[in-house]
Amino acid sequence: MTDAYAVFGNPIAHSKSPLIHAAFARQTGQDILYSALLAPLDNFNQAISTFIAEGGRGANVTVPFKEQAFALATRHSARAQAAGAVNTLQFEADGVLGDNTDGAGLVRDLVANLGVSLAGKRILLMGAGGAARGVILPLLEQLPMSVFIVNRTADKAIRLAQVFADHKNLSAGGYADVSGAFDLVINATAASLAGDLPPLPADVFAADAWAYDMMYGKDTPFLAFARLHGARPADGLGMLVEQAAEAFWVWRGVRPDTAPVIQMLRCA
Numbered sequence: 001m002t003d004a005y006a007v008f009g010n011p012i013a014h015s016k017s018p019l020i021h022a023a024f025a026r027q028t029g030q031d032i033l034y035s036a037l038l039a040p041l042d043n044f045n046q047a048i049s050t051f052i053a054e055g056g057r058g059a060n061v062t063v064p065f066k067e068q069a070f071a072l073a074t075r076h077s078a079r080a081q082a083a084g085a086v087n088t089l090q091f092e093a094d095g096v097l098g099d100n101t102d103g104a105g106l107v108r109d110l111v112a113n114l115g116v117s118l119a120g121k122r123i124l125l126m127g128a129g130g131a132a133r134g135v136i137l138p139l140l141e142q143l144p145m146s147v148f149i150v151n152r153t154a155d156k157a158i159r160l161a162q163v164f165a166d167h168k169n170l171s172a173g174g175y176a177d178v179s180g181a182f183d184l185v186i187n188a189t190a191a192s193l194a195g196d197l198p199p200l201p202a203d204v205f206a207a208d209a210w211a212y213d214m215m216y217g218k219d220t221p222f223l224a225f226a227r228l229h230g231a232r233p234a235d236g237l238g239m240l241v242e243q244a245a246e247a248f249w250v251w252r253g254v255r256p257d258t259a260p261v262i263q264m265l266r267c268a
């Protein structure tokens with residue numbers, strides 16, 4: 001019997017996840033079917049219950065349902081707990097496991113694909129919404145020298161840092177508080193979606209710094225700014241594929257080779 005998986009979101013038609021998981025399944029010989037399903041904005045839980053009743057084994061969850069998926073799960077991985085959101089569900093006989101593979105996907109893209117070592121580095125994380133929160137613990141686990149969370153609304157960044165108060169190398173503030181140079185600047189804001197550039201100082205990048213925009217599919221003002229100031233740019237396509245590979249690993253216990261899949265999407 002083919003095992004059924006799906007990604008739930010609203011909207012969902014644009015999702016590349018079915019393409020990615022079909023490629024993983026072909027490559028690893030796993031017998032799965034993965035679809036994109038539109039969940040109604042006011043009835044996510046029902047959409048998941050129906051999928052479970054029809055035999056679904058697991059699901060990915062995207063905007064705007066990651067917090068609802070967290071609430072629906074009956075147990076959580078440590079990284080989902082830290083993220084306060086779930087992008088991967090596994091349906092089990094006695095409940096629903098909620099996991100979050102976004103941060104692991106980002107770290108794997110940085111470390112394994114781009115060759116960026118994070119240990120001892122100064123990281124600037126822009127944004128204090130769900131996208132930023134989801135990657136904080138996995139970044140801290142790489143033992144950077146420091147992580148500064150910067151947000152337009154400074155209070156929100158400060159409150160977010162308090163969630164991880166055990167980590168003394170984590171601090172937060174507004175853009176006016178950004179000082180010194182960083183080895184890695186990550187854009188986890190929604191600014192790129194609107195074609196905006198967060199108000200970064202021109203000297204934010206250290207020598208050989210990386211600029212990572214979680215958005216993919218088009219050049220962003222942030223990556224253009226990074227290039228202009230000598231930083232190496234990376235978009236979020238690798239993170240997209242790596243978070244999917246991590247979910248595939250959670251479900252199937254098999255780790256797909258992501259390089260050909262990233263390559264395929266770049267060429268598409």
Ligand code: ATR
Pocket residue numbers: 126127128129130131132151152153154156188189190191194196197198199
């Ligand atoms: P997500 O779940 O994708 O993180 P979100 O919770 O709406 O979405 O958060 C969006 C983030 O992008 C916030 O940190 C927001 O800053 P504010 O909290 O100050 O609103 C940030 N953001 C959105 N547009 C921005 C812009 N033009 N410049 C800088 N930050 C921006």
